[in-house]
Amino acid sequence: xxxxxxxxxxxxxxxxxxxxxxxxxxxxxxxxxxxxxxxxxxxxxxxxxxxxxxxxxxxxxxxxxxxxxxxxxxxxxxxxxxxxxxxxxxxxxxxxxxxxxxxxxxxxxxxxxxxxxxxxxxxxxxxxxxxxxxxxxxxxxxxxxxxxxxxxxxxxxxxxxxxxxxxxxxxxxxxxxxxxxxxxxxxxxxxxxxxxxxxxxxxxxxxxxxxxxxxxxxxxxxxxxxxxxxxxxxxxxxxxxxxxxxxxxxxxxxxxxxxxxxxxxxxxxxxxxxxxxxxxxxxxxxxxxxxxxxxxxxxxxxxxxxxxxxxxxxxxxxxxxxxxxxxxxxxxxxxxxxxxxxxxxxxxxxxxxxxxxxxxxxxxxxxxxxxxxxxxxxxxxxxxxxxxxxxxxxxxxxxxxxxxxxxxxxxxxxxxxxxxxxxxxxxxxxxxxxxxxxxxxxxxxxxxxxxxxxxxxxxxxx
Ligand SMILES: Cc1cc2nc3c(=O)[nH]c(=O)nc-3n(C[C@H](O)[C@H](O)[C@H](O)COP(=O)(O)OP(=O)(O)OC[C@H]3O[C@@H](n4cnc5c(N)ncnc54)[C@H](O)[C@@H]3O)c2cc1C
Numbered sequence: 056x057x058x059x060x061x062x063x064x065x066x067x068x069x070x071x072x073x074x075x076x077x078x079x080x081x082x083x084x085x086x087x088x089x090x091x092x093x094x095x096x097x098x099x100x101x102x103x104x105x106x107x108x109x110x111x112x113x114x115x116x117x118x119x120x121x122x123x124x125x126x127x128x129x130x131x132x133x134x135x136x137x138x139x140x141x142x143x144x145x146x147x148x149x150x151x152x153x154x155x156x157x158x159x160x161x162x163x164x165x166x167x168x169x170x171x172x173x174x175x176x177x178x179x180x181x182x183x184x185x186x187x188x189x190x191x192x193x194x195x196x197x198x199x200x201x202x203x204x205x206x207x208x209x210x211x212x213x214x215x216x217x218x219x220x221x222x223x224x225x226x227x228x229x230x231x232x233x234x235x236x237x238x239x240x241x242x243x244x245x246x247x248x249x250x251x252x253x254x255x256x257x258x259x260x261x262x263x264x265x266x267x268x269x270x271x272x273x274x275x276x277x278x279x280x281x282x283x284x285x286x287x288x289x290x291x292x293x294x295x296x297x298x299x300x301x302x303x304x305x306x307x308x309x310x311x312x313x314x315x316x317x318x319x320x321x322x323x324x325x326x327x328x329x330x331x332x333x334x335x336x337x338x339x340x341x342x343x344x345x346x347x348x349x350x351x352x353x354x355x356x357x358x359x360x361x362x363x364x365x366x367x368x369x370x371x372x373x374x375x376x377x378x379x380x381x382x383x384x385x386x387x388x389x390x391x392x393x394x395x396x397x398x399x400x401x402x403x404x405x406x407x408x409x410x411x412x413x414x415x416x417x418x419x420x421x422x423x424x425x426x427x428x429x430x431x432x433x434x435x436x437x438x439x440x441x442x443x444x445x446x447x448x449x450x451x452x453x454x455x456x457x458x459x460x461x462x463x464x465x466x467x468x469x470x471x472x473x474x475x476x477x478x479x480x481x482x483x484x485x486x487x488x489x490x491x492x493x494x495x496x497x498x499x500x501x502x503x504x505x506x507x508x509x510x511x512x513x514x515x516x517x
Contacts, residue, residue, distance in 0.1 A: 056350050056377075058343070061385055063392075068135060073142045075117055080150030083113045088151030091291035092491050097283035101247050101293050107154075111189030114158050119143050121184055123162040125169060125407040128180040133407040137395035141336050141388055148340025152467070152495040153289030155337045156502070160243045164193035164250040164270050172417035173307045176270060177410075179250070194248035195330075196238040196297055199223060202263075203239070206254070207504040209263025210327045210453075211515035219263045221256030223299060225309070232269070232309055234277075234302040240284040246295035248273055258314035268311035269304060277302035288498030313424040315434065327504070327512065328456025329394050334503045335387035335459030338496065342380045342467040345492045349373060349474035352481075369477055376470050383459075383466035390459040393452060457513035461506045467496035 065073070087106040094100055100107055114120060122139040124130025131139060147155035165183035168176050183191050197206050205219040213219075223236030234255060238245070251271045258265035271278075281296040306312075353364035353373060363369045406412045426433045471493040475482040482489045500506050 056347065058381070058384075061381075063138065063388065064136075065138070066136065069138055069142060072119075072122075072135065072139055073146060076119055076143045076146035077149075079113055079117055079119070080146045084110055084147065084150035084154050088154050088291045089488070089491070091154075093485070094290070097285050097290070097293070100291060101283060107291065107293070108189065110154055110158070111161070111192070112187070115187045115189050119147075120158070120162055123159075123166050124180050124184050125413070126404075127408055127410045127413060128169065128177075129184040130180070133404045138388075138392055140333075140395055141391040144333055144336040144391070145340040145343075145384070145388070148337035149344045150340075151291060152338060152341040152492075152499060153292035155340070156243055156289065156334075157292050159333060159337070160195050161189075161192045161248075163195045164252050165191065167252050167268070167270055167310060169413050170417055170420055171270065171307075171310055172414075172421035174414075176307060176310075177413055177417060179270075191250065192244055192248045193250050193252065194242050194244040194297075195252045196242045196245070197254045198239040198241050200237055200239050203241075204505055204508040205263055207327070207508045207512050209266070211512045213515070214263035216262045217260050220259035220261075221254065221263065221266055223253070223255050224259070225255035225257055225267060225269065225304065227257075227306070230306050232304045232306060234269075234271075234299040234304050236299055238297040238299075240281065240296045241294055242297060244293055245297055246280045246283045247293050248297075251297065257312070261315050265314040266311075267309055267314060269309050271304060271308055273297070275302050275304065286498070288494040288496075289502075290494075311424065313427040316424065316427055316437070325453050327509070328390075328453030330456070330503055331460035331509065332387070332391045332394055332456035334499065335383070335456070335463040336391045338460075338463040338467040338499050339380070339384040339387040341492060341496060341499075342383055342463065342470045345467065345470045345474050345489065345496075346373075346376050346380050348488050348492070349376065349470075349477050352474075352478055363477065372473055372477060376473050379466050380470060383463045386455075387459045387463050390452070390455045394456070454513045457509045460503060461509060464496065464499040464502075464506065468493070468500060471496050 087110050090106055091100050099105065118131070121129070121131040122135065122143050124132055126133035144155065144159060147158055162183065165180045168179040171177050199222045201222055202219065208214050209219060221236070223234065223238060225232040225234050249272070251273055253269040253271045254266050255269055256265060257267040277300045279298045279300070281298070284294040286294070350373060353369055354362060356363050358366065364373070427437060471489060474489045475493060478487060478489055481487055484490070
């Protein structure tokens with residue numbers, strides 16, 4: 056079925072990128088996802104001969120990972136219009152929700168790295184761009200065995216409660232931080248990642264607000280992983296625990312060393328919105344794939360001698376599915392495009408094309424965090440500047456990111472339920488694509504924050 060790109064200006068280069076991602080999704084990602092989903096032991100998903108590595112390598116060889124990284128580091132951000140990342144995410148979600156998440160989080164530490172004051176760390180972004188084999192794999196390790204939703208609530212004022220303090224602590228000793236604690240088995244790419252964006256507790260008295268963010272190479276002594284997680288949805292996505300036993304982390308890897316900054320103002324909220332808006336795009340893509348499977352089935356199968364697609368109730372059901380998918384897809388695209396456009400425009404494009412900008416950004420942030428840690432007046436100033444949260448535009452967009460994630464994941468699930476009804480008993484066979492899509496969509500409603508908790512955090516105080 057044809058879909059319009061509503062309100063989206065697509066130039067030739069964007070259309071070519073979308074086509075590359077679509078073909079890669081159809082030829083490599085979708086079949087790999089189906090094969091990996093059927094493996095009973097999650098260790099086989101990451102075995103040396105697994106098709107997972109064809110997905111990683113194919114994604115990198117086609118340069119699809121470059122859309123996350125600014126032009127200054129060899130990436131495509133700033134070289135292509137801001138819609139580029141959105142289109143790649145959407146097509147990956149269309150092919151396989153779990154693998155789409157794996158590809159996206161694989162780049163996160165290298166995206167964060169561009170904000171480091173240290174050249175060595177900033178250069179991770181360049182190395183990631185040049186890695187066409189898929190050797191550099193990132194994860195975003197937030198959730199802990201005792202803290203899932205607490206992190207989401209940490210982006211609101213409720214997160215200052217000391218009972219919510221992270222279990223993984225980072226204690227500063229000279230030029231190092233000593234890391235001790237666990238990240239939960241739900242960390243995506245957890246057992247295969249080489250680098251992590253790591254949320255750690257710096258000051259337990261401030262609850263989740265007392266967190267810092269480190270960029271952690273995962274080959275440091277004292278870091279171990281457990282076996283990959285077995286689960287019901289998104290089985291092709293590798294997940295697993297990361298354990299830190301008195302790990303010495305050089306202080307150059309602590310990107311956000313200021314306890315109290317995370318969550319105490321718009322920062323945490325915007326963070327939540329940006330991450331959630333990517334999830335929205337991915338699962339709007341999956342919802343569209345489910346609709347297309349239902350349409351294909353309805354046009355290929357007859358009941359009582361009449362094509363399913365010509366039965367009145369099926370027609371109505373299909374149209375309602377179409378309307379829901381388009382509503383989710385357009386909210387997701389628009390929200391994601393807004394976040395991606397924040398760094399576009401002629402001046403921004405010029406600035407993000409030069410490494411000097413990132414040197415200045417990294418050093419300015421570092422100086423600010425140092426002052427934030429040291430001087431109460433700076434903390435007060437930051438609070439005053441950012442805490443009229445309801446009128447702050449960044450905060451408003453955070454809310455839209457969450458709305459996009461909730462709408463898209465719930466749409467993906469509802470559309471899979473509707474598709475299941477159209478397929479009838481055929482949908483209950485493990486060989487039917489709908490059964491997997493239903494499981495993948497259900498997991499997405501908890502992933503990146505349980506939808507109810509996200510709604511609470513996003514609407515806090517409104
Ligand atoms: C497929 C998938 C991928 C994931 N990837 C990652 C990843 O890459 N990195 C990572 O760090 N984590 C990841 N997660 C973990 C995910 O972020 C957490 O599962 C999520 O935040 C919810 O936490 P929880 O499962 O511990 O649920 P809980 O926090 O135990 O919550 C269970 C239920 O209780 C409700 N609840 C909890 N606290 C409150 C409260 N105070 N008030 C009201 N209701 C409450 C919640 O809304 C929820 O419905 C992933 C999860 C999935 C399913």
